[in-house]
Amino acid sequence: MGGFMKEKELRLALVCYGGASLAIYMHGITKEALKLLRASAAYHAIPSISARATARYGETAPDRPDDLDSEEIYFDLFRMIGERMDLRVIVDIVAGASAGGINGVTLSRAIAHDLDLEPVTRAWLDEADVEFFMTDEVRARAWSKAILVPIINTFSRLKLDAYSADEELRRKVSMFLRSRWFQPPFDGPTISDMFFRSIDNMDGGHPPRGSLIPSGQQLHLFVTVTDFYGHQQALRLHDPAIVNEREHRLLLKYDYISGLSGIKSDFDRDHLPGLIFAARATSSYPGAFPPATIAELEALLTQKNRDWPGKTEFLRKNFAIYFQQGAHPEAAHFIDGGVLDNKPFSAAIGAIRHQVAYRNVDRRLIYIDPNPGEEAPHINREAPKFLNTLLGSLSSLPRNQPIRDDLAFVASYNDRVRRVKLMIESARDRINATVDAIAAEAADSGPEGVREARKRAHRSVMREVGLFYEGYLDLKIEATLDYAFELICVPLEISPDTRKAHELREKFKLWAHAREITRREQAGPAPEGSYPAWLRFLDQFDLGFRDRRIRFLIRNLNQLYPELESSFETVSATELNKVKRSLYEILDTLQPFHDGSFIGKELTGIIRGQGQALFSGTEEECFAALDDIIARLSSRMSLEHSCVAIEDLLSRNVGATANLAVRRELLLAYIGYAYWDVLTFTITNWRNIGEFDEIRIDRISPLDATGLREGGKHATLKGLAFEGFAGFFSRKIRENDYLWGRLHGAERMIDIVCSAIPKDFRIAKQAEIEGLKTRIFNAIIASERDKLSTIHDEFELLDAEIGKRNARHPV
Structure with a gap:
């Protein structure tokens, strides 16, 4: 091409x-x-x-x-x-x-x-x-603190020798040192x-x-x-x-x-x-x-x-x-x-x-x-003087903390990115082979076929990974509960770090247990055809999973660009860009759910109206208020719409703009994403790795x-x-x-x-x-x-x- x-x-x-x-x-x-x-x-x-x-x-x-x-x-x-x-x-x-x-x-x-x-x-x-910074009331006049002039001149000779030709500097230093003391000199x-x-x-x-x-x-x-x-x-x-x-x-x-x-x-x-x-x-x-x-x-x-x-x-x-x-x-x-x-x-x-x-x-x-800082030829071990110690502790030392810890975090982050990438590449062929048969059936079907294939793949991963899925599921539920609680805090205008929030969080945990979100009746995935409370809660509030899946699709698209002249020679970068832009548009629709801006004034007022029951009511009243709030938030979010949009994109738009090989790659990534999430979610500290790229550090x-x-x-x-x-x-x-x-x-x-x-x-x-x-x-x-x-x-x-x-x- x-x-x-x-x-x-x-x-x-x-x-x-x-x-x-x-x-x-x-x-x-x-x-x-x-x-x-x-x-x-x-x-x-x-x-x-x-x-x-x-x-x-x-x-x-x-x-x-x-x-x-x-x-x-x-x-x-x-x-x-x-x-x-x-x-x-x-x-x-x-x-x-x-x-x-x-x-x-x-x-x-x-x-x-x-x-x-x-x-x-x-x-x-x-x-x-x-x-310019000093007002007239602060600035020294010609004879202000005249007794200090000889001392200032001596200071200038000792400290300003490198600036001997800069008369402006010497004049202003003298003025500054003779100006008002014990109050900030600048306005x-x-x-x-x-x-x-x-x-x-x-x-x-x-x-x-x-x-x-x-x-x-x-x-x-x-x-x-x-x-x-x-x-x-x-x-x-x-x-x-x-x-x-x-x-x-x-x-x-x-x-x-x-x-x-x-x-x-x-x-x-x-x-x-x-x-x-x-x-x-x-x-x-x-x-x-x-x-x-x-x-x-x-x-x-x-x-x-x-x-x-x-x-x-x-x-x-x-x-x-x-x-x-x-x-x-x-x-x-x-x-x-x-x-x-x-x-x-x-x-x-x-x-x-x-x-x-x-x-x-x-x-x-x-x-x-x-x-x-420049490399010192030796370490000065002379005891610091009183004034040096005082000034250093108050100003110099706090401002000059080393950046080693920050750089160590970046190094750790890069290691994690490399490990996740290696894990994904090592498992790619095996997972694709497992998902391929399911995806093949959806290749010629509409959005409904893609949706059903996604659900089949999800059930398949539940069966195959066995006990490992238990830990993954517990992490997902806990992370989603944290997200839902933070959403509730937005209209209530309480920070998750406050005492009031800590008290409400304990009640929220009890509510989740009572509603069988964290107290699952049996180990393992939900039986086919059942819809337990914990699964319904994930469908309603697991924003992180949907966000990660879209980003995973985008990363898979990015990996196709270098192959356009070989494996995908009938596809142009412009066509891939169109598909990727559509995915970003879907991702953009999720943005209001991250910061709670979707809640709006009306729902904010309703949730605030539940404050008495949440903070001062009986357990029964508090749980009833949480039931109502969760139902209203879920109805307003309708996260399933993001799945519908992707499935429509994969079944129609991709077919119109890209060849079958590209479409197959995207179907494999979307339908089989549950495998990838089980594989990577537990090693990423619940955080989105975002761009999924290493960070290189440069200095100017x-x-x-x-x-x-x-x-x-x-x-x-x-x-x-x-x-x-x-x-x-x-x-x-x-x-x-x-x-x-x-x-x-x-x-x-x-x-x-x-x-x-x-x-x-x-x-x-x-x-x-x-x-x-x-x-x-x-x-x-x-x-x-x-x-x-x-x-x-x-x-x-x-x-x-x-x-x-x-x-x-x-x-």
């Missing part, structure tokens, strides 16, 4: 560390990530593979107000890769803390609605300065206003151009903040049954979801204040800024005469546990998210496991570390980008001094670090993209890849030279380094 091109999605989950003024360096990196996504979207907007080979970025990309530079080189990179494969790059997960949280907010909004980062760049360069409302104006202006006052998230996909942003006073969290023990502890960590979540029901976005103008709050709260460095509050944000909105249409949704989504405990998030005070979670890997990893992909996936977790830091200058962070970045705050004292430092962020980001983006292509092709194209890097360095430097007016010396050094690189790696 001619014209087939192997397809792959390179899916990036970004983790952005904290780093004070090094946020400006990270901003340069995230700007390159955005430009890479623009180039990928523009390349794939061209439907014809042959037309892509000669296209130019400017011919297909929408008009944007910011300058074109590195996008054109990224586009040419995709054209080069297009000689071998069709590679699409997507950023679908972003997690950030502190300075990284700010960059996570701005990048995610830009991705969700295809907006510009230039207003954010201007704010970082023009306004991220101590003189909260001022930086909130900076965030508001820059993030608000990303759309230029115009409607969004679209999105850089493909149709049917999602973007998730996680931002860490620290609740200074914390909230109560219940823990279950043996004795006492429940204890409370105080939790200070809080994870704010924002989503962009493109589905059948339309687009749901937490990044549009209605939800803008929630994003401003995240940026302000996550970066509220203790001692430098006052704690962030909802009241501060609302005062800013009043000042600007702006509404917050998404306020209720934002508070309910992110502060549900506060409301459940009778607390109000408006009364809470939030400080820097990096205090307790400066490297939010767990949020990104958790989200990866629930993502779906349209093509074969190369999943990466990329962390941006502006200040990486000054140590990893050496194509233009070696020496790491000390050879390139200027904002490392003062615990990373130096950039707030000098525009020259900010311009330098922003420029190097772009240069390092561009180099690493090319490295990461090229690592997703076949090794032999990458080696053959190595000279061309290096030439693209040379071009992208030239493009960025040319674009920024006139805008960055204080770093002429740095540009002269770069010109010399570019000249040497041009000789080694010509364009």
Whole structure:
């Protein structure tokens, strides 16, 4: 078959560390990530593979107000890769803390609605300065604390020798050290206003151009903040049954979801204040800024005469546990998210496991570390001084916890994925042979025949696996009961972790036993023709099984793409894409059942009306209320509809669009899925492995980008001094670090993209890849030279380094 091109999605989950003024360096990196996504979207907007080979970025990309530079080189990179494969790059997960949280907010909004980062760049360069952050009442005058001037001058000579030529830095350090003490020097409302104006202006006052998230996909942003006073969290023990502890960590979540029901976005103008709050709260460095509050944000909105249409949704989504405990998030005070979670890997990893992909996936977790540790020549065993100990315990050490545990989890996750894949491949021939006879009878029948074949295969697996099925069934019932209980908690607005929920859960377990859901009358599967309570309950609420089955079908389709030119040569990738899109649409119909959004106001009111019986009634009254709630939820969900949709797809649509070999593969996967679920469910900790692909981890830091200058962070970045705050004292430092962020980001983006292509092709194209890097360095430097007016010396050094690189790696 001619014209087939192997397809792959390179899916990036970004983790952005904290780093004070090094946020400006990270901003340069995230700007390159955005430009890479623009180039990928523009390349794939061209439907014809042959037309892509000669296209130019400017011919297909929408008009944007910011300058074109590195996008054109990224586009040419995709054209080069297009000689071998069709590679699409997507950023679908972003997690950030502190300075990284700010960059996570701005990048995610830009991705969700295809907006510009230039207003954010201007704010970082023009306004991220101590003189801007400090109000007149705080800022020192010429003779403030004049007695300290000799001491400050001595400090400057000792500590600022490397910045001797930066008069602005020395002047502002002196002013800062002589300003008001024992209160935060920086003004909260001022930086909130900076965030508001820059993030608000990303759309230029115009409607969004679209999105850089493909149709049917999602973007998730996680931002860490620290609740200074914390909230109560219940823990279950043996004795006492429940204890409370105080939790200070809080994870704010924002989503962009493109589905059948339309687009749901937490990044549009209605939800803008929630994003401003995240940026302000996550970066509220203790001692430098006052704690962030909802009241501060609302005062800013009043000042600007702006509404917050998404306020209720934002508070309910992110502060549900506060409301459940009778607390109000408006009364809470939030400080820097990096205090307790400066490297939010767990949020990104958790989200990866629930993502779906349209093509074969190369999943990466990329962390941006502006200040990486370097190998020390020896361990300093000198006892730390009193002040070092105090400062380290309060700030430095919590922010620099190692990521070893997170990486160990990823390694374990990858091992589990490999084991499950190996198990599936080892059992595939045997299971297919068992299911083949059943599937053959359904091959020429309609949906009813497919449905009956599915049920026959299910009965067959019950008989064949024997006692092993008992354990599988118990796990399924317990997992489904957990899901049903969490559904009940949604309209009742109680968190599963609260004391109230623990008490209700015990009653729910007793109800399940009384209704013979967990107290089955006999071991083994249900006799043919019978419909016991536990089986009916699984049919009504086992969302996980249906979700896993659809994803399994999609994974089986993905495995067919490499075989299109051999076993399935009469089928095109376009035809498989149509079938897969239909499966994703069916999967999308299940989404409201995962978060309880299907329940609606009317049913919510009915369930809340049962609260008295649930929490204070007799056992009989409580069980009657649960009977009613379960019946109503089941009727509203009607999960059997997903089976009907798949069976209709397999019996009609597939037959119309794909050959018999493809149809047989899908029928085997669907009808025989019960075998696969019994095989894999007990070893996946009840969790959906999601994309079912290993996670590879990459880093972006000054140590990893050496194509233009070696020496790491000390050879390139200027904002490392003062615990990373130096950039707030000098525009020259900010311009330098922003420029190097772009240069390092561009180099690493090319490295990461090229690592997703076949090794032999990458080696053959190595000279061309290096030439693209040379071009992208030239493009960025040319674009920024006139805008960055204080770093002429740095540009002269770069010109010399570019000249040497041009000789080694010509364009």
